[in-house]
Amino acid sequence: MADKVLMKGNEAIAEAAIIAGCRHYFGYPITPQTEIAAYMAKRMPKIGGTFLQAESELAAISMVYGVSSCGYRVMTSSSSPGISLKSEGLSYLAGADLPALVVNVQRGGPGLGGIQPSQSDYFQATRGGGHGDYHMIVLAPASVQEMAELTVKGFELADKYRMTSMILADGTMGQMMEPVALDLKVNPAPEKPWATTGTKLSRKHNIVNSLSLVPEELESQNFARFERYKTVEENETMYEEYMTEDAEIIIAAFGIAARVSKNAINAARREGIKVGLIRPITLWPFPKAPFARAAKTAKAMISVELSMGQMIEDVKLASECRVPVTLCNRAGGMIPSPEQVLEAIRAAAKNGGNK
Amino acid sequence: MPMERKRIVLFSGHYGSGKTNIAVNLAVEEKKKREKVAIADLDIVNPYFRSKDSMALFEENGIDFICSPYANSNVDIPALPQEMYAIVDKKDVFTVVDVGGDDRGALALGRLTPAILEENNYESLMVINGYRPLTRTPEDTVEVMREIEMASGIPFTGLVNNSNLGGETTAQTVLDSLAYAGEVSKLSNLPIVFTSVREDLLSELSGKIDNLFPLVLQKGAL
Incomplete structure (x- = not known):
């Protein structure tokens, strides 16, 4: 076997x-x-x-x-x-x-x-x-x-x-x-x-x-x-990057939220939206470097979380607030759907970084 | 699955062995042949995965559903429904019972054991998966089987080989499990009543394994 x-x-x-x-x-x-x-x-x-x-x-x-x-x-x-x-x-x-x-x-x-x-x-x-x-x-x-x-x-x-x-x-x-x-x-x-x-x-x-x-x-x-x-x-900082090379929109997500986000990213890519994922594997220490790097080229970031928005603060700190960071979330035991994340990606792409 | 089923079919096994999925599929399948079919969820152990998630499917097919009125609600406590007596009282209804995982889950069945044994028109099937960590060897599997029998008070009458690796399951995965299932059958002196496989593997495996039962996978609570 x-x-x-x-x-x-x-x-x-x-x-x-x-x-x-x-x-x-x-x-x-x-x-x-x-x-x-x-x-x-x-x-x-x-x-x-x-x-x-x-x-x-x-x-x-x-x-x-x-x-x-x-x-x-x-x-x-x-x-x-x-x-x-x-x-x-x-x-x-x-x-x-x-x-x-x-x-x-x-x-x-x-x-x-x-x-x-x-x-x-x-x-x-x-x-x-x-x-x-x-x-x-x-x-x-x-x-x-x-x-x-x-x-x-x-x-x-x-x-x-x-x-x-x-x-x-x-x-x-x-x-x-x-x-x-x-x-x-x-x-x-x-x-x-x-x-x-x-x-x-x-x-x-x-x-x-x-x-x-x-x-x-x-x-x-x-x-x-x-x-x-x-x-x-x-x-000891660990993270995974997914399709970030040319990404104009960066999603930050960990655990199950990162898996949902990958599905949404694949769908958004089919629509021609340049979006990628930074998935922190260590939440402390938080992987500041990839976010700081991405903030120089990306137009917007989205934090996808199963909470009212907690990691988003670390994303803002790591990117030194150079780009707008929005929250895409569910709470109380609910999980964001790939469609919800895709909607957030579309909105970020449309606004081109303008809140 | 050519064999005639008894009136009550009980599915027990190690948690995560696939009991719920098989129970749901069998109920739907039998409904095509019979007028009155019910499915009972006696799983008081794991509130994450239960047959209540397939409620719409039961309604659509006209299958009676017996479960704790509290399941998936705010008070998801280990409560058993008073309707559970329908399992033994309504003798004209073909009833599939999804027993909870392990010996603790099977304990809940004990209340009905005397009536089930008296009527003596039941099958008690142990669902096995040789790819699960605590039932990887035939010996460990038989140990879990004995624990369940002790708790429920009902001896098993057969085995269901549901050996699979989730999404990575191929026809070969199932074929590789036959030796394990055969050994469990030998050790327990119980027949393999059927081998359940994801429906898309059916054509590849038919002719190679006797009594195949195709499964349409139910979505869990997640």
Whole structure:
């Protein structure tokens, strides 16, 4: 039989985590990401790993903190309301410089909202979510294959920079089924000399903590952390460009919105409209360079989002407001149709950049 | 699919095995031959994909639809419809039942099990896909099968080979799955009642596989 398997996005994340060496998963069920927990419940006991359904999202993220302190690859997953509950833990992980993988398969909000797909946690993910000055590496897959690949990447980046990596997917990505090749290349976890693995009476105690009461020390920790973030911005930004070479109109879209946009772009190209796509794969660090480049030649940009317009702010900043940026969106669990995006492209082409 | 169907046809399987699609297609197909056909959605597990999405199709074809009054609404809770008793009460209606995924989904069927067994005019079919990650080996598939039987209290009577790779499925994909399906059949001592394939693959595969059942794919909630 073929090497590929037919997987839901959620299953691809779970299996890729196992392939990446993750043997500890803590979670709490919530639609539309429950298959991650269900998959881990089935698989982890068979490979000597730990699956634990915590009593709450707060407990789960705290368990992640504990296992990460011991130096192991560890993950948790949830959907929007559950990620809000985990926010305290995310801030603590950042304060303790602990690597972890956190998955958010977004649903419509705010509040309990609905269970259908959304991208309205963009601000929460890219600006930190919890309190304090910090960032997470935010990865936005646009296929089930990428759900798997970015999960591995997420673990590697988390270990490399001692940060939390977040997979920011949406309900569609979690639920849709596509064939996946699972021959993923994995870099083993690096040495973690800071981990609390027992001194064996041969070294000083390692302490993992996010409390730092001396302001001078806390300030220097913050400065050092942001130096590290700068390195991440320089080295780890990822994006895809589609038909941008001659594009007069640039669409910015990630995840499911990028797939819808590609269909619309193909249709617009048949009408002779020069339009292309910049798809951020890392939402933080945001791929500023391709937008800055495109802003020199493009007449207009369109941000296609499953939210009331969040990434559009980063698009405006990256393009330094040189060209008008319009929003093409649906919210609350609805997905823009290719026709809606095509209409937005036609309107931008007609206005020629004039708002 | 030349075989005569029993009055109640139950479709169970691992989630994502294709139960809902097959159930919907069988209901439409049988409606061409019979007066009274119903389809029941007992899937209380996954509110993302359910037969309610094919509502228009059922109305168009005059197929009775039994599902939770809350499905796809604001209170999409694991509730079962009181109408579910029609499955066992209306003995003149051919009824296809879309059972929820895995053992948890099958648990909901338990309420009807005594009546189904008493009437003894049912088929319980396990839908299998050897390309799904948790049912890739015949052994794992049989394990899931036993878990479902334990939960529903109804032993399976046959298998449906629905092995596919989604949009990348070719005739070869299906042919490559025959050995797997055969092994599941051997291990479970159950016949492969039919092999379901996307309708455009039918001509390429006919003559090569017995009892092919063509599928018109239903659009999901997305």
